Amino acid sequence: METTPGAPKLRRRWPALAVWGIALVAFVVLWKFGKPVADWAFELPRGWQIPVQRWISDAMRWLVDDASFGLFTFTDLTRFIAGAIEAPYRLILGLLSTGILDGRGSSATQILPPFSWIAVIGIAVLLGHYAGGRRLAVLVGGCFAFVAVFGQWSAAMVTLASILIAVPVGIVGGLLLGLAAFRWQAVETALRPLLDLMQTVPVFAYLVPILFLFGFGPSSAIIATIVYALPPMTRISLLALRAVPEEAHELGRMTGCSKRQMTWRILVPSAMPGLMVGVNQVIMLSLNMVIIASMIGAGGLGFEVLAALRRLDIGAGFEAGLAIVALAIALDRLSQALAARRPNHESAQDRRGTFVHRHPYLVSGLVLIVVSTLAGLVSAPLQTYPEALQISSGSLGSDLVGWINVHFFDQLEAVKNTLLLNVLIPFKRFLLGLPWIGVVGILALAGFRLGGWRLALTTAALSALIAFTGQWEKAMITVYLCGISVAIACLLGIPVGIWAAGRERVWRAVELVIDTLQTLPSFVYLMPAVMLFRVGDFTAMIAVVAYAIAPAIRYTAYGLRRVDPHLIEAGIAAGATPWQLLTKVRLKLALPEILLGLNQTIMLALSMLVITALVGTRDLGQEVYIALTKADTGRGLVAGLAVAFIAIIADRLISAASTRLRVRLGLASAQETRT
Known part of the structure; x- marks a missing residue:
């Protein structure tokens, strides 16, 4: 007797098809006729x-209000952590934006001025040249110059100060958690659901507890940024460490490395290409967080974008947004190049040379800071980028959108109403009319078919x-x-x-x-x-x-x-x-x-x-x-x-x-x- 080629496959699948059929029939019956009987x-x-x-x-x-550890309360502990973060932040902010201040608030006096815009761009160029040569120097310098030319310098320096704190903490914290998960299976098991939640719970949701615990201000914003940017670094660190070839492990064991030496001299250097993907993610997520962080006191470019949104000022919003993009490109390219750079081994002649000969980039940076600071005291445009040289898109974005509204309002409304009436609203009503118990059952059945009981x-x-x-x-x-x-x-x-x-x-x-x-x-x-x-x-x-x-x-x-x-x-x-x-x-x-x-x-x-x-x-x-x-x-x-x-x-x-x-x-x- 002849059988069709697909008959064996169909016989293997008929139990699953039967289960799906019964489930769908039950779901449809419940959806159509169940509400009067089973309103729950x-x-x-x-x-x-x-x-x-x-x-x-x-x-x-x-x-x-009540949690304590004997000599101090839980609130004291969180405020101490906020203070520990605020101290280096204030120092970096002083160097980049406000200057070194004596005192707080309106009574503060400036002891030293901040780095001038020329110094910051020059240091960025020197770092780019040190890490990747002339092309990277031009790219990084161009990114920082873009920020100055479009009038976003002050806000960008505030953002950069918080990023220079959040990114290193996120990188180090994620790497250490990844190492712990790599070493101990129990740590990985405990971290996996926690990281899932940290990456999927909306940022707004944990801003409230952070405000309660750490107060309003830049420290809370930095902590929220770290929480947001930490999970990808942890996951990528674990994957990169696991991808280290067995030959590297064998080399470490053959040379008699201790656990610490195996970690920091064999595993981490071997996993560096993968780890740099995590560094990239930390930088990008930290910069993506600056607007939300501005809601709890971060200031900077995020506040500029938020203020532009409230005014519906497209030009100002895009300028601040593009300034964030420029910072992201500069920091990402610098970090990638610094990680890929191979250390230069000094010869005996180099070691006998002068300090200037051995550290040309450091000396050049220090000289640039001193000279530009002194020049800024004499001429204000050398300290702060002059407004007369700034470029702004002004109302270009708003004018463009206004022109579109004037000339294409009817067409836009027709598209909007068509999609609303024929797609969005019917689909919304369909989902709201589904029984929750049926949706739970269908999801469970899909999970079983794709991945089993778990x-x-x-x-x-x-x-x-x-x-x-x-x-x-x-x-x-x-x-x-x-x-x-x-x-x-x-x-x-x-x-x-x-x-x-x-x-x-x-x-x-x-x-x-x-x-x-x-x-x-x-x-x-x-x-x-x-x-x-x-x-x-x-x-x-x-x-x-x-x-x-x-x-x-x-x-x-x-x-x-x-x-x-x-x-x-x-x-x-x-x-x-x-x-x-x-x-x-x-x-x-x-x-x-x-x-x-x-x-x-x-x-x-x-x-x-x-x-x-x-x-x-x-x-x-x-x-x-x-x-x-x-x-x-x-x-x-x-x-x-x-x-x-x-x-x-x-x-x-x-x-x-x-x-x-x-x-x-x-x-x-x-x-x-x-x-």
Whole structure:
């Protein structure tokens, strides 16, 4: 008897298909007919809700008012930490911006002036030349000169002072935690969920407890920046240390290295290329944090962007945002070049030379500081960049948006209303009408199919916790906004990534654009969106798409560019057309990376949705923002944890799907599905 080729595969899969069919039928029946019978499945009764919000608020109140360690209270400890951070910050701020002061407040007198703009740019050029030669010197000097020319110097120096404290602490702290996780499995197990929460809980959510514990001011802002930037460095440090080849371990053991020597002379130097990726992430995230940190006293460029948003001054907002981008480029290139630079071994003749001969860059920097400071005392333009030489876009951005509104208002409104009435609102109503118990069940079933019982329990527990903490309705609005935004970002970004992947010049231009998009502060995207579309869900969606589109482009292009050329040649030899090569070979092999890009797009969309609460959304982001304005720790953390749970569920499901796909395509072993 003849059997069809797909019959054995169908027989193997029929139990799973049956389970999915039964689950979907039950879900549809519950959705259509269950509300009159089981109203609790759609709206959780208040008596079933867990009062986590009250528990957290009570715990924070106890920490601030009553917790003590004998001789000092918990508040004394946190304020001591804030003071320990503030001391070096004040010193660096004095050197860069305010000068060295005697006293505090309005009674403070200036003992020494700050470094002049010429000195700071000159030191940046010297560092660039020392680390990477003439080209890097020109690039770094140009970045700092850009900040001065566009009138952002004072604000940029305040931001730079906080970055010079937060970045080293974040790098050292992340490296030490990564080393501890590398050495001890228990530490890694304990850190993994903590790092997940730190990376997915919105920043606004933990600004309130930081304010309570550390007070209002730049120290609190630096601590918030460190908390935000620490997790990527920890994760990357662990991965980089694990990627050190076994030959390096063998070399250390053969030479009789102690544990300390093995760590600092073998493992860390061998892992340096990977560690520098973490350094890059710490710098970028710290600069991305400066606007949010300005809400709790950081000042600087972040405050300038925030003030421009309040005034809807696009020109000023973009100038401050581009100044942040310039600082990010300069600091990133300097750190990468310094890490890659090989130390010069001094010869005997060099050691006998003068101090000036042995340390030319240090001496040049000191001379530049002294000469420029003395010159600044004689001529003010040599101390502070003159306003007459500053360039400003002024009202150019506002005028451009105004022109668009005047000439294309009807068309923009038509697009907005069409999408609102036909896509956004129906999808929102659909999600809000779903039974929470059914959604939890479907997520658990998806987790089981993709990753087994452990993933099923994780997705079910996290989604159920959202319901039982009273955040279900807000969470569904968040999912609706995030889902629509991510779908549009992928529909736009994936074709751009496909187009740019095979064209080197196009890819270099696209990469420059998406690097800028990812470095620009998220608040900058709100201003043109608000001026063009007013406030509401559509405006939030536009801002989220603009902010989150970069990973969809980057990972698509990355996946396509790393496809094995031999497979492409085999397809051409087999007579495949360009369309068949793209759809049957390149996209299939790049699909795991595209899924990772989808994952990152979701993460960025969720982080941006909290900020779009400023333009009138009614989701979890608004709950977090209201909690910040009311200093309600419990409300903010519960809403923030709900956002984190959504992010973790999406991350785990997409990662499991990507791993299974890699195994199916032969790009990874089956062992990866069990780890």
